[in-house]
Amino acid sequence: MLNEKTNKIIEYIQQNTLVSSKEIHENALSELGYATVKRLIFNLLKNGLIEQQGNGRASRYKIATTYNLFVPIDIDEYFSREIDERTINETFNFTLINDILLQTTLFSGEELHLLNNLQQKFRHSVSTLSKTEYLRDMERLAIDLSWKSSQIEGNTYSLLETERLLKERETAEGKTKEEAVMLLNHKVALDFILQEPDYLQTLSIAKIESINSLLINELIAEKNIRIRKVGITGTNYRPLDNEFQIREALNDMCELVNSRENIFEKALLSLLLLSYIQAFNDGNKRTARIVSNALLLANGYCPLSFRTVSSIDYKKAMLLFYEQNNISVFKRIFIEQFQFAVENYF
Numbered sequence: 001m002l003n004e005k006t007n008k009i010i011e012y013i014q015q016n017t018l019v020s021s022k023e024i025h026e027n028a029l030s031e032l033g034y035a036t037v038k039r040l041i042f043n044l045l046k047n048g049l050i051e052q053q054g055n056g057r058a059s060r061y062k063i064a065t066t067y068n069l070f071v072p073i074d075i076d077e078y079f080s081r082e083i084d085e086r087t088i089n090e091t092f093n094f095t096l097i098n099d100i101l102l103q104t105t106l107f108s109g110e111e112l113h114l115l116n117n118l119q120q121k122f123r124h125s126v127s128t129l130s131k132t133e134y135l136r137d138m139e140r141l142a143i144d145l146s147w148k149s150s151q152i153e154g155n156t157y158s159l160l161e162t163e164r165l166l167k168e169r170e171t172a173e174g175k176t177k178e179e180a181v182m183l184l185n186h187k188v189a190l191d192f193i194l195q196e197p198d199y200l201q202t203l204s205i206a207k208i209e210s211i212n213s214l215l216i217n218e219l220i221a222e223k224n225i226r227i228r229k230v231g232i233t234g235t236n237y238r239p240l241d242n243e244f245q246i247r248e249a250l251n252d253m254c255e256l257v258n259s260r261e262n263i264f265e266k267a268l269l270s271l272l273l274l275s276y277i278q279a280f281n282d283g284n285k286r287t288a289r290i291v292s293n294a295l296l297l298a299n300g301y302c303p304l305s306f307r308t309v310s311s312i313d314y315k316k317a318m319l320l321f322y323e324q325n326n327i328s329v330f331k332r333i334f335i336e337q338f339q340f341a342v343e344n345y346f
Contacts, residue, residue: 002071006043008029009024009050010050010063013050013061013063018061019060020060021037021061022034024061048066048067048104048105048108049063049071051064051065065100065103066104068325069104069326070327070328072328073324075317079316088236088322088323089323089324091237092238092239092249092276096325098252101269106264106269107262107265112262118339118342118343119301119302119342121342122346126346129346137345138194140345142166142194143159143163143166143167145190145303146183146187147163148311149186149290150179150186151311152285152314158172165180166187178220185214185215186286188217189211192214193290193293193297198298200295200298201298201299203253203295205250211287211290215286215287219283221280221282221283223280225246225247225279225280232322235319237322237323239276239277240277240278250279253274256269257269257273263296263301268330271292271330272330274287275318276321289304302341302346304337304341305341308340314333
């Protein structure tokens with residue numbers, strides 16, 4: 001979270017636009033040493049909250065265009081306010097994909113260092129496994145992912161019941177047919193991307209639609225891009241309701257993801273934006289999780305099961321992105337779940 005000192009810097013820059021470090025020191029934090037203020041400014045730059053214009057003595061600072069993406073937010077305090085009490089972006093942000101995210105690096109140097117080290121550990125672990133051992137560990141992760149991904153959507157199967165269903169086709173007592181179908185569809189989708197690991201090497205609308213079709217098969221839901229309005233429980237954010245705009249947003253998202261070289265950014269962008277666009281009548285977040293994992297697998301990266309994140313925390317992090325276009329909380333979940341997957345599977 002931003003502390004009192006960094007908040008003072010942010011507030012001063014917001015009120016005065018282009019300012020020098022000496023102006024910040026003299027007018028916002030004169031009680032601190034100049035070197036300390038410069039260090040605080042450097043940290044704000046590093047975290048993408050402010051931008052620098054000019055160099056040396058001509059350096060001036062302003063709030064970054066990526067400020068809303070990265071500014072730390074107290075999620076508990078944020079959701080202590082009721083839906084109608086929160087000041088939010090109620091409609092789709094057309095500048096997000098083609099402007100803000102296009103010119104933004106999502107992970108800091110420290111975050112990438114951690115993720116790359118974990119990926120190296122994953123590759124080393126996989127290199128020591130036989131094909132049978134690898135597939136066994138992948139099956140375990142797939143069961144966990146199917147369970148958690150479905151639980152996030154309200155499915156009441158336990159992890160043990162999910163394992164029994166996916167391995168032995170044994171349904172659980174007191175559960176609906178739709179719940180079993182949802183879980184089985186996850187297995188079908190995951191089996192498909194494991195059998196066709198290069199399928200999502202390049203993202204396209206048609207490929208995303210095919211994954212969604214697998215996930216909603218035999219469920220009461222219309223396939224392909226939706227042509228009617230859709231509401232999201234727990235928020236006043238309203239996704240696009242025009243089929244042509246939805247297709248355009250999806251196409252822009254695909255171009256953005258395909259343009260990135262960093263695999264972690266590809267995976268995180270897919271997770272966030274497929275959920276944000278809400279292109280389908282059903283299965284949007286499930287599709288996002290499968291597509292994101294397919295991108296990781298297509299490039300030899302460890303997939304995520306999301307097993308240890310609570311459904312509530314996942315939903316809150318996603319709602320925060322819908323309402324504020326802020327990725328700080330969801331990015332932390334992504335990093336934590338990647339670390340969990342590397343250290344607990346394979």
